[in-house]
Amino acid sequence: MNTFQTDAENTLEAVAAQGLYRKRRIIASPQGVHLTADGRELINFCSNDYLGLANHPDVIRAFKNAAGQYGVGSGSAHLVCGHSAAHHALEEELAEFCGRERALLFSTGYMANLGAISALVGSGDTVIEDRLNHASLIDGGLLSGARFKRYRHADLEHLTNTLAEASGKKLIVTDGVFSMDGDLAPLPAIARLAQAQDAWLLVDDAHGLGVLGEKGGGVLEHYGLDQGDVPVLVGTLGKAFGTFGAFVAGSDALIELMIQKARTYIYTTALPPAVAEATRASLRIVRAESWRRDKLKRLTARFRQGAEQIGLELMPSPSPIQPILLGDSRKASALSEALLDAGILVGAIRPPTVPQGSARLRVTLSAAHEEAQVDRLLNELDRLKSLA
Structure with missing residues (x-):
């Protein structure tokens, strides 16, 4: 029997024996x-x-109408011929909703995190992440080529000590709401520390946007933080918004950098325009209800x-x-x-x-x-x- 096949079967047996089979x-x-x-x-x-909102009639109606207007597939990457008026309108509305200069759509949250981190840091830099970050953030740090460090969950003293040892550009990365624990990152203190240490801060608010804050602005609204406190905001659309896809939001310079350097944006097909229109409908509901x-x-x-x-x-x-x-x-x-x-x-x-x-x-x-x-x-x- 092929060695790879044998190894696969043995691995599966071991996973099942530990009660970890999915x-x-x-x-x-x-x-x-x-x-x-x-x-x-x-x-x-x-x-x-x-x-x-995943099965809300207004969201479904927007999706169907847009499919009639745009068809199903987007046809290409955003930078070729796949960037529709629906995509562009959603980006502008998401930026306004989050209090940011601009936003940029990605096809999935995983791709947004990989693309954003790798566009911001590389060899000679340091990325510092909470130990309980989502796998996409961890993989983004590992694949960026930067020196990769992790700090104990929500431990500001450990983060401070890790920052002191960092070299090159320094990027702190954390979830806003931790997906398996449900707790919130201590973002005000992390933001102050980042500014004091000349580091940038990336927050993935996948589980906070739409849910936290009086207007649904997420963990940043909950804490009263803005673009100056958290320069890089990542949000997903497949959770509270009930649709699909993700975005990065921040300054005009940040978004232009993503367009030029984020490989997971440049080299993949844009999400269907109908999904963008459905998300515009869900965003209206998030804000109004x-x-x-x-x-x-x-x-x-x-x-x-x-x-x-x-x-x-x-x-x-x-x-x-x-x-x-x-x-x-x-x-x-x-x-x-x-x-x-x-x-x-x-x-x-x-x-x-x-x-x-x-x-x-x-x-x-x-x-x-x-x-x-x-x-x-x-x-x-x-x-x-x-x-x-």
Whole structure:
């Protein structure tokens, strides 16, 4: 047998033996609170569709109308012939929404992070990242060619010491809301430190935009920070906005630099114009319907209070990401499967997505949930907590 084939089979057996095997579910319904997965009707508590916009009729209508106008595919990269009027309008609206001079669309959040970091730093420079950053930020730092350093999660003293040892241009990179823990980066202190050390700061606010802040401006609005405090803002559109794609926002010079140097922007096909028009519709809803954020806060508080009452160990998260820390991967998988049998979908998050010994259930709440559904989840968790 071929060596590669043998190695692949042995690796898969080892992954399964550790309780870390991953499987895809086949979804046969629109994204939402009610989901048809593998032929079963489930209540969904693992989506990032925080505001319930992925299946909103206005967003769908905008997508259909734009497909009739522009067709489906964009045909090429932005710098060839793929940059439509829909793309351009969305960039201008996102820049205004975020309080930035300009914004630049990328086809995915992963590509935005890889492209932005590699355009800003390279050989002889230093990129310094929070240890719990998303994989796309970690990979962006590693692939940039810069000296790559990580600091302990949200540890300002460790970050300060790491910065003191940095050489060349210095770029601090952090998530705004950490996707597996749900906590917020201490951005005001990091921004002050970056300015004092002549470093730039890149914040990926994938899980904060649309959710945090009175107007949905994300973690920067939550903290009252602007472009001067955080020069590089990355946002994704497939979470609270309910569509697809991502963007980098900042100064005119930053965006021009991305256009000239970000390989993941230059050398890939632009996302479909219909997706851009759908996102413009979702952005209008994000701005106009603050009740979605208000409801999400109430549901989050209700879940946290109920979880505390039944003795579950939650993490200190003010966001709709509410992890239940279990530690053992097999326990996390078993509890997830038991909830599935009860008609509730909650993902088990295990290494290497999270550090060893910190497996968890990642409960995510949506403005589309109702209190009765949150209570049902809590009742099932209470019934099954012996598995934890």
